[in-house]
Every structure is written in structure tokens, then in C-alpha cells.
Amino acid sequence: MVSFSKRVAQVEEYYFSKKLKEVNQLIAEGKPIINMGIGSPDLPPHLTVVEALYKTASLPKSHGYQNYQGIPALRKAFAEFYFKFYQASLLPQTEILPLIGSKEGIMHVSMTFLNEGDEVLIPDPGYPTYTSVAKLLGASPIYYSLKAENKWYPDFKELEKQDLSKVKIMWVNYPHMPTGAKADLHLFQKLIAFGKKYNIIIAHDNPYSFILEDNPKSIFQIEGSKEIALELNSLSKTSNMAGWRIGMLAGKAEWIQAITKVKSNMDSGMFLGIQEGAIAALALGGDWYQQLNKTYSERRKLVWDLVEKLGMSCEKDTAGMFVWAKLPEGQSSDQFVDSLLYTYHIFVTPGHVFGKAGEGYVRFSLCVHEKAIQEAINRI
Known part of the structure; x- marks a missing residue:
């Protein structure tokens, strides 16, 4: 058997x-x-997004394999989006990697950095995929409690009481799912300082930053954040494109290059029509x-x-x-x-x-x- x-x-x-x-x-x-x-x-989605998909899908040459890193115009659109709405500068050629939905990015990041026996800090409550991916790779999930009395933010004093020597990645997610706790730049500063102090990658999952939030935030608004942070983002919620499966990962060039090595062995790029639709979505005001x-x-x-x-x-x-x-x-x-x-x-x-x-x-x-x-x- x-x-x-x-x-x-x-x-x-x-x-x-x-x-x-x-x-x-x-x-x-x-x-x-x-x-x-x-x-x-x-x-x-917005009508222009659907029109971009339709127009591209109607062209005979649109149906072949695409670049593993997305077309240059899409990476450029993500970079412009980050600068316009988050006031964060990213290099489209080297610091942005389009994804087939940000959920796959959780796996790609984890496969790039984790070995069996490594530990991962995971919020409780938090997105269940952080745990399942860690377990699939033979890493150990270490849960840090989020409490209402602390605004559903990490308790850094409690975290620093732990042995953090085996921790490679800390998953964070603000605006937070499921509690709705808002993103906060002061919190992001603390996270970056914590990551640098203990040499832990701060992996920020950021798909909700525009939903019922007048002032969207990114961890890359914090000075020095690229040294230790990665950020996932997605068009699923902000552009009503959940079924399209399109997201992105941002970080320093060295890390993005390594993650691309993993990703390129797992898929063959996104359909061109979806990428063109994403460009239209990212251009919305x-x-x-x-x-x-x-x-x-x-x-x-x-x-x-x-x-x-x-x-x-x-x-x-x-x-x-x-x-x-x-x-x-x-x-x-x-x-x-x-x-x-x-x-x-x-x-x-x-x-x-x-x-x-x-x-x-x-x-x-x-x-x-x-x-x-x-x-x-x-x-x-």
C-alpha cells in the first residue's frame, strides 16, 4: 500500500x-x-480592468508562456502604485516580484529561507496558511499572542523573553485579519527594530491596506525596512480580483532574486491578459x-x-x-x-x-x- x-x-x-x-x-x-x-x-473589478483583459485575450500572440518575473510594465505599475499611495520607493527591475496571488508568496518566501528545524513566529489569531506552510516545510511554528487590550499588536517584551535563536521569519499582517486592527507606522518601526536586533525577517502581509482605511500604509515607509523586511500585497481585495490570482512581493534585490529562483521552478508565469488587467487596476485613482x-x-x-x-x-x-x-x-x-x-x-x-x-x-x-x-x- x-x-x-x-x-x-x-x-x-x-x-x-x-x-x-x-x-x-x-x-x-x-x-x-x-x-x-x-x-x-x-x-x-473596474470596467477598464475587464476591458484590458478582453482586449489582450483577443490578440493571437497573447497566449504563450510569460516571463517568470512578470512583464516589465506590470512591475513598473506596482512601483508607481507604491510611490503614489504609500510614498515608498521600489525598483521595478529588482525589488518587485509579481505573484499568482499573494498566498503562493507565503510558500515561496518560506521555501527560500526555511530549513527543517527552523522556527517561524506566527500571530495568534492570524492567517492559518502561515502555520500550514511552516509545517509542510518541516519548520516549527511559534505562536505569539495578540490581545485586544494591546490593540492586537505584538507584545515585544514577551517576545524577547523567548529563545529566538532559531527563528528565521516573523509573519505580521496589518490591517490585521481577522481582528481588523489598523496598521500603524510606530508599530512598523518597532517591528523593523526587532527584526534587525534578532536577525529575523519581518514578512508583512498587506492585502487589506485600502479597505475601510483612509490612509493606507506599507512597512516600506519605515527607513531601513528593506534591510530586514519583505511585503506581500494583492489585488484580490483592493481591486475585487480575488479569482484572478494576482499579487506581488517586494523586498531587497538579493532576496527577490533568491525567491525568484524558487518560484521559477513552480510555475510558468501569469497569463498576459491578467497582467494587463492588473496594470489597469493599479492605475485607478x-x-x-x-x-x-x-x-x-x-x-x-x-x-x-x-x-x-x-x-x-x-x-x-x-x-x-x-x-x-x-x-x-x-x-x-x-x-x-x-x-x-x-x-x-x-x-x-x-x-x-x-x-x-x-x-x-x-x-x-x-x-x-x-x-x-x-x-x-x-x-x-
């Missing part, structure tokens, strides 16, 4: 991969499910983000109302496309989610999916039409 590799035993099937089978079965049975669990934008946030703001107010009617509480000075709600003391997030699903046919995400510190919370997505949120309120 053929056996599976050890790494398969190290990870579990992604929560949404499993749970959505159950949700989809209820839908197949005719249940009127309102899905507020997934952060997949339901709004379309501030009015695009204002309109997007107007929609999310209206939805968030409704979700706040829903949270209150469900007897929960939530912080309101947040960014990103989720509402992180605290359950009444003693309630299990799994039991709450299943009760909501089977009693009211509303699906939300239990907080424990994002780590032990997420137990006692649930996450509501704003990627749901206002009418559906109002219907959820009416059901309650």
Missing part, C-alpha cells in the same frame, strides 16, 4: 474547504443560506477606493447591528473587510456558528480557525450585499 508523505499528516484540510461542503449541501437541500463567512469580494469603502462602510453598519442583536460586541475603529465579534462569556465559537447556521441559515466563521486566541470570537465578512445582511437581521 502506497503511503502518504509525513508532511500530509502535519496539516489539516483548510477549514473553508471542509465547512463549505456542509454549507453547499444545505444549499442543495433548498436552505436559504446567507454566507457571511468568506472574504471573497462580491463586487466586480483614489475615487475607486472611496467608492469601494462607501459600500463596505454601509455594510459594516448593518453587520454591527446584526452583532448587537446576536448579543455580541465588537470594536469599531477597525479596517479590512471583516467584523470581529466577541461572544458572551462561556460560549463556544463552534457551537455558536453551528447554531446560527442550522437555526437561521446564516454562516459565519468561528474564531478558533485563526488560532487558540480566536476562541470566543466569530468573524463576519462584509462581502455580502446589503439586502442579504438586512435579511439576516430580520431572521434574528
